[in-house]
Amino acid sequence: MIDKVVNILEKETKRYTLPIVEKFGKRDPFRVLISCLLSLRTKDQVTAKASVRLFSKAKNCKEMLKLSNKEIEKLIYPVCFYKTKTKRIKEICKVLIKEYNGKVPKKDEELLKLKGVGRKTMNIVRTIAFKQDGIAVDTHVHRISNRLGVVKTKNADETEKELEKILLRKYWLKWNYHLVVWGQNICKPISPFCSKCRIENYCKRINVDKSR
DSSP: OHHHHHHHHHHHGGGSOOOHHHHHHTTOHHHHHHHHHHHTTSOHHHHHHHHHHHHHHOSSHHHHHHSOHHHHHHHHTTSTTHHHHHHHHHHHHHHHHHHHTTOOOOSHHHHHHSTTOOHHHHHHIIIIISOOOOOOOOHHHHHHHHHHTSOOOSSHHHHHHHHHHHSOGGGHHHHHHHHHHHHHHTSOSSSOOGGGOTTGGGOOOTTOOOOO
């Protein structure tokens, strides 16, 4: 079943816009990390514009630290919690310069030491920036994996662990990408577009009360 779902989504997701960290972070660990932090609790359209403004002024840690908190706040507004995210960005940049020569570390434990970086962000940096195996689980991946009936979990951390047991390693990178795109466009949290869904036949529609 998983093989068929991935094959269908590989074709279907090509028509939709790339997730924000894919669009702005390709091959640049710093941009992946910062754009991912900006995207938390924020719509992709808002994050995209904020990322463009911010990276036009600061492309690395040193340039970021030259900006005042007020300047960064103005650049990233209206992302959610923009004042808190500004402080996190400055704190992370200081740590990266002091302990990692201005570079984003590759190891899981080192990434998780950075304030504000949880498992989802850590996995996104690892998989997108460093092309390492991993399954980044955000709200879309957690929701759709459970709706499909692939897993039965209560939170993102549990979903990550279960998916690692179930999915072939060759699908780890693809699973996040395709389910994020599908969740943003078709498999919405409330009233998903089941009538348009090309993987409906493989979905158990768990906890789906209403659909379109």
